[in-house]
Amino acid sequence: MTAIRVALAGAGNCAWSFTQFAALAQADPDTRLPGLMCHTVGGYRLADVRVVAAFDVDAAKVGRPLAEAFTAPAIAATAFTELGGDRNAPVLPAPVLDGLTGPLGSVVQAATAARDATPEDVAKALVEHDVDVLVIALPTGASRAVRMFADAALAAGAAVVNCTPEELARDEDVSRRFADAGVVLLGDDLRSHLGATCLHTALIELMLSRGLELTSTYQLNVGGNTDFLNLADAGRSASKFTSKANALRAAGMTDVDGVAGPTGFIGHLGDSKVCFANVRAKSVLGSEVRIDIKLTVEDSPNAAGVIANAVRAAKTAADRGLSGKVDAPSPLLFKSPPRGLPESEAxxxxxxxxS
Ligand SMILES: NC(=O)c1ccc[n+]([C@@H]2O[C@H](COP(=O)([O-])OP(=O)(O)OC[C@H]3O[C@@H](n4cnc5c(N)ncnc54)[C@H](O)[C@@H]3O)[C@@H](O)[C@H]2O)c1
Incomplete structure (x- = not known):
């Protein structure tokens, strides 16, 4: 199989964990790695993925080789392994736009080169690095920057995986433009590998499968990385609340008092994320069933497990001549795909x- 050439828009925590996951696979292509759901997707192994470039705005990352950029102070995700061949991929400047709006602006200083960068520079770099798939892993709420990267990928003919809850794949105009240009667009908002959404929707689906009637539910999430810092700003987290509600609705939640979202930044948690979920339902003779769970995960590796599937799905879709939004792989990979499905169907x- 040929390599899948990947660029990262945002060399942050998810990007770092994903690059390490690919490095582990490259070092030993036939080992079964924990958390790798599919050894091949469309014939591609994770070992076939190469990270060839990244874009960022952080002065501690821009202009450095990838392996050095991932040691910047804003990185909270654990270093599990050294990078192999991808370690020298360049971190290129990108226009800042709304990337550092809110609390992020107090911990990340924009590089001068990023202040001068243009969208045309981004498109040109994608062509020069012969990028097959652009993974957009920007801060939630950075809708202008996300759109700018989508436009650059469209101009360069690179498929897009949108890890953020900003609307791309579920925006009909955007997905039509990708379809017309023959470019694949997968999104929106990663559904973490085994995270809060996956577990919460599984509980809802279990209750509904036994004929129970949901009465209320909530999902509270706290964490200590820059994603949670950013999401602590109500102006930045609105799209995440909407996206989580979309996932619960796809699981069958209707007309129920349900709340799900990021609910706090606790710095000492670092890259750990803690989820508290509660589901209440009416059962036989009106009796109450109530489930309370606490889930603790490392946030960024949990994203890497999904990105590993999503980049291979994007390249597979492109190889098969598909373009625009692609329905079959999206409901498992994203919280807000254009068309959601319950987990088992997804x-x-x-x-x-x-296959
Ligand atoms: N961690 C998970 O499991 C998970 C799950 C679902 C969705 N997501 C989403 O993935 C996205 C990335 O999350 P993360 O934890 O990696 O965030 P992060 O804060 O660690 O990384 C974001 C990166 O984007 C950079 N950036 C900001 N503006 C930019 C611009 N204009 N151009 C280029 N780079 C820019 C920042 O400097 C930073 O390096 C978020 O939207 C998050 O909500 C994450």
């Missing part, structure tokens, strides 16, 4: 596509 659709 998994079957993804595995059918991947």
């Amino acid at each position: 998994r079957a659709a993804f595995l059918g596509f991947a």
Whole structure:
């Protein structure tokens, strides 16, 4: 199989964990790595992924080789392994736009080169690095920057994986422009590998499968990385609340008092994320069933597990001549795909596509 050439828009925590996951696979392509759901997707192994470039705005990252950029102070995700061949991929400047709006602006200083960068520079770099797939892992709420990267990928003919909750794949105009240009667009908002959404929707689906009637639910999430710092600003987190509600609705939640979202930044948690979820339902003779769970995960590796599937799905879709939004793999990979499905159907659709 040829390599999949990946660029990262945002060399942050998710990007760092994903690059390490690819490095582990490259070092030993046939080992079964924990958390790697599919050894091949469309014939591609994770070992076939190469990170060839990244874009960022952080003065501690721009202009450095990738391996050095991932030691910047804003990185909270654990270093599990050294990078191999991808370690020298360049971190290029990108226009800042709304990337550092809110609390992020107090911990990340924009590089001068980023203040001068243009969208045309980004598109040109994608062509020069012969990028197959652009992974957009920018801060939530940076809708202008996310759109700018989508336009640059469109101009360069690179498929897009939108890890953020900003609307791309579910925006009909955007997905039509990608379809017309023959470019693949997957999104929106990663559904973490085994995270809060996956577990919460599984509980809801279990209750509904036994004929129970949901009465209320909530999902509270706290963490200590820059994603949570950014999401602590109500102006930045609105799209995340909407996206999580979309995922619960796809699981069958209707007309129920439900709340799900990021609910706090606790710095000492670092890259740990803690989720408290509660689901209440009415069962036989009106009796109450109530489930309370606490889930603790490392946030960024949990994203890397999904990105590993999403980049291979994007390249597979492009190889098959698909373009615009692609329905089959998206409901398993994203919280807010253009068309959501319950988990069991989403998994079957993804595995059918991947085989
Ligand atoms: N961690 C997960 O499991 C998970 C799950 C679902 C969705 N997501 C989403 O993935 C996205 C990335 O999360 P993260 O934890 O990696 O965030 P992060 O804060 O660690 O990384 C964001 C990166 O984007 C950079 N950036 C800001 N503006 C930019 C611009 N204009 N151009 C280029 N780079 C810019 C920042 O400097 C930073 O390096 C977020 O939107 C998050 O909500 C993450």
